[in-house]
Amino acid sequence: MPTQIIMPQLGESVVEGTIGKWLKKEGDLVKEFEPIMEVTTDKVDTEITASAAGVLLKILIADGTTVTAGTLLGWIGQPGEALPAGVGGAHPVAVGGHAPAPAAPATSLPGSAPAPQRDLGFISPVVAKLAAEHKVDLAQVTGTGGSGRITKKDVQAFVESRKSGLQPRPQEEPAPWETPGDGDLFRPAELQMPGRQTASAAPPPQPGTELIPGTTVALNPMRKAIAEHMVRSKHTAPHVTTVFEVDMSRVAAHRETNKAMFARDGANLTFTAYFVAASVAALKAYPVINSSFADDRLLLKKEINIGVAVSLGDEGLIVPVVKRADEKSLLALAREVNDLANRARSKRLKPDEVQGGTFTITNHGVSGSLFATPIINQPQCGILGVGAIQKRVTVVNDAIAIRPMCYISLTFDHRITDGATADYFLAKMKETLEGWGQSS
Amino acid sequence: MPELTLIEALRQAMDEEMARDDRVFITGEDVGPRGGVFRATLGLYEKYGAQRVIDSPLAELSIVGVGIGAALYGMRPICEIQFADFIFPAFNQILNEDARMYYRSGGEWAVPMVIRAPYGGGVGGGLYHSASVEAFFAHMPGLKVVIPSNPADAKGLLKSSVRDPNPVLFLEPKKGYRLIKGNVPEGEYTVPLGQAAVSREGADLTVIAYGIMHYYCLQAAEKLAAEGVSVEVVDVRTLLPLDKDTLLASVRKTGKALIVHEDNLTGGYGGELAAIIADEAFTDLDAPVKRLAAPDVPGVPFSHPLQDWFMPNPEKIAHAMRELAAY
Structure with a gap:
């Protein structure tokens, strides 16, 4: 039986929360108590943890959407487990200045179009393991097994083709232009000239909206x-x-x-x-x-x-x-x-x-x-x-x-x-x- | 290397062991001048005499009981049960005495005895001449349970069993006695107990079997290879103690496991294999662990069409392999 992911009531007077970001994608393995999403409420920003171990089967509410406490946000279950019939998300509550954002994958690989969420079918233990080991986004793997299931061989083939450059690399590998260069030019001045006193740090600039007289500022939650x-x-x-x-x-x-x-x-x-x-x-x-x-x-x-x-x-x-x-x-x-x-x-x-x-x-x-x-x-x-x-x-x-x-x-x-x-x-x-x- | 049938290889093993060690003797129903109903002991009576190849009464309890007593007195008995179906009168002797002796006596008394029993169906033997009994005995610690699938192994495993200091139940796939032929190494050799063998290498799925079913699995694997599916076949050879490492290594490699036996499904030995795989290779599995076994009916039917319905065969095995490969 899949487990519901519910928007919790994050304070006595808090009635709604905004999904800042899903930290897991559909099909990802989740451990019990592992953070699965960030939630912003008017009182606290926090991470919601998984109430069960398994696979994130379904995301019902997309990043940036504000919903009332108690709203069903998604499902955790066993790979391939069917969701109860007739379930879906509650209607998101739109908040002034915080209109629901369109659904988008939590992460997308650089240089690749965001893959549309699809039903990955049953994820076998070894497929889950290989995907985790090789940082494979299973949504990008073509399944050739029964009912289009992604098989162990499919993942292995995907990993192989990625090695040969046919598939995008996982996000963890930074693009070449983001890799720090070598040599003195790229070293901090105080390391190059240890004797020289660097100017004491000024207070960091205040982040946030610049307040311009004569304009209005939307209230944060x-x-x-x-x-x-x-x-x-x-x-x-x-x-x-x-x-x-x-x-x-x-x-x-x-x-x-x-x-x-x-x-x-x-x-x-x-x-x-x-x-x-x-x-x-x-x-x-x-x-x-x-x-x-x-x-x-x-x-x-x-x-x-x-x-x-x-x-x-x-x-x-x-x-x-x-x-x-x-x-x-x-x-x-x-x-x-x-x-x-x-x-x-x-x-x-x-x-x-x-x-x-x-x-x-x-x-x-x-x-x-x-x-x-x-x-x-x-x-x-x-x-x-x-x-x-x-x-x-x-x-x-x-x-x-x-x-x-x-x-x-x-x-x-x-x-x-x-x-x-x-x-x-x-x-x-x-x-x-x-x-x-x-x-x- | 001469090609022998399974039964010839077994006979050769007994002959060599009797020549090597005069403590080795054979007893069982019709094992003497008749050479056994399957002719496994043919010629041994003439060669070694009535003192070492002894016809027994039709009493399996007695055959095993006598064997245990002789073994305790230093002999190396090979007891033949004519059909595995008849072994149950000796069940008490095997479980309560034979298997436990070494344990019960704190290691002081061992029973170096082999019980040979032809088992399995597909020979038109009906209910009393077709049973697979391995599950009953593979449940019993203290006993070794061996099932060969080819002549070379049969000879080497039987020789190891005769030399083993503790009791071995040696189950022989009788349908394979003359059906399964193979080259047998010349000269002295043994095959160690407790070691499974990868008899065919493959990549897509692992099939685990023993006895005649292993023989069928090789045939089915050949068929699947022609269809582009690479099947690895593991021959269990010794059911107790089981060589888990070989089994698990293969399943970890392929991610899929099919277990085949001709004993009926429920409570069969395949359940134990499936449990071990599910437990110890879970994260390497790409499909459910499958079992192909005989249906849960009280015995192998006498009617030939029904016997065919009962017995797993290369076609049924190939079908199960295809399904698992496509999972």
């Missing part, structure tokens, strides 16, 4: 999603923000002391890890903040899953989630926050890594902001804003002292709780951060 989400959140929850100031001396000292040790364990110890840890302490103390408002009741969440907003520059932002943050050490949190942030920037997050958050932290201080009033990430109760850590003059025991200070703000859903609880929450955070290393 992420921007559209953010717009929709922000309006909905403001419309849904009455936002109230409260702000505390925290002395980060002990955290900073702890970080200085432990940074090298954490680095040895492969973790970059950032302040964010401390804020996640302190949020956990405060959420444990005030579980009402770790909840959702649901019409006539509060849903108090069992898990503490903390989203950490990661800016992707002009494109937007994304909120990967540290799951079960309450069960993790500072080292584990640091490691996970680094990992999620890195992969968020390279768009390598898995769908479930942006889901299931129960509370969110936005570290707007990285861009210099002192304090802000962030918008709640629905359907959560609150969002913590972390400002820039600055050395400020402050009064300690009636003396003037210079301390690394930081404003933290909690924006909360006033339907769920009131200012006093929110303040207790922030007070607990302040206490945790300012007393870091004292009790724990």
Whole structure:
């Protein structure tokens, strides 16, 4: 029985996704959990993996097409397996600016016209093996077996004729003009003249659309999603923000002391890890903040899953989630926050890594902001804003002292709780951060 | 090299082994002055006397039991079962005693005995004189099961069987006794047990068979060659222990396997071969592993038209080869 490939729901509020690119062609062998396509949604770009091993039997939806979650995209099965009768793709959903692209093979060999997709018939084990070994696109092989099946001999003949130049070579072999040349002319200057200092690299140019005044710019899917989400959140929850100031001396000292040790364990110890840890302490103390408002009741969440907003520059932002943050050490949190942030920037997050958050932290201080009033990430109760850590003059025991200070703000859903609880929450955070290393 | 029939080669093997080793003796129904119903032992009674070529009662259990006892006392018996169909009274002796003796005694007692039995149909023998019994015995570890397909192998394999320190069931394709002729090397030689042979090289598909079916397969392969299909033929020769390497190497080369036997299909020895190929050569297969065997009926029919319907023959084999080649 063939297995369906379904467009997953890649986020709680995500209803559709765009097929960026199929990574496999019809007839390709796929392993279970092997990436088979790239999918772009308004929240995350990810790879969809095969839910079964076999052969990609059928691609129903072409690259560049946007479809609703749950749409049947294709089939995986055994070579030659028949698809259930009457199946087909759902109708693609056209999105403004993202009209469905015409179907095209995912890859085409240089110098050859894209081969039309055809039913390859049964692919025997040895044909699959030979095709993989010799990088043969079976769609280009003429089958001479029963019912036009591609036989072992057909593949061998194809490979032979390719050797003799009658068939296009596989894509892996670059065209001659793309092969790097030899000699000094082709070597980087700094290798040729090691003594000479090369100019320090300028910041890489920002990719993306050039913004020309007086024109309009189509929204990318992420921007559209953010717009929709922000309006909905403001419309849904009455936002109230409260702000505390925290002395980060002990955290900073702890970080200085432990940074090298954490680095040895492969973790970059950032302040964010401390804020996640302190949020956990405060959420444990005030579980009402770790909840959702649901019409006539509060849903108090069992898990503490903390989203950490990661800016992707002009494109937007994304909120990967540290799951079960309450069960993790500072080292584990640091490691996970680094990992999620890195992969968020390279768009390598898995769908479930942006889901299931129960509370969110936005570290707007990285861009210099002192304090802000962030918008709640629905359907959560609150969002913590972390400002820039600055050395400020402050009064300690009636003396003037210079301390690394930081404003933290909690924006909360006033339907769920009131200012006093929110303040207790922030007070607990302040206490945790300012007393870091004292009790724990 | 003189050309001999299969049965002449077998007789020569027994003669040479009896001359070489006076522990070797023959027992079975009518093996003495009569020379056996197929004349396999013709002349041996006259040459070696009644002490070494012994007519037995019509009791297969006894023939094998006596052989086991003699072997344990240091003799090298060759027990003849007149038709493989009659072997079942001795089934218990063969399985429970013969095959297990070495294992049961922790290697202290071995049974160096050969049981010869003509087997197979196509001779108008009906239900009691046509059976293929190899599947029953190839299931039994401790036993060796040998089936020759040509005179040279028959002689060399039988000599190896006589010299083997453990029991060998030597099944002879009786239809081939006088039908299959071939050159037999002069002088002393043996063919080792446990080695299959590629009897015809080919590229398009592998056909695996033994006994008379192997003989038919060579004929069918010749026919297919004229049609442009290159068939490789593998002669199993020893069913137990099986030479998997030769078999698998051939199938890996051609990507297609057809197994032919005249025993009926279900539970036949071909099922084991098919399973081994599917398991160990899966990624080299270009087609399903096919079996051509007799239909699942209780015996080889006596009626000639029905016997023809039952028996695989070169035409049926060629047809199966063509189908597999075209897959």
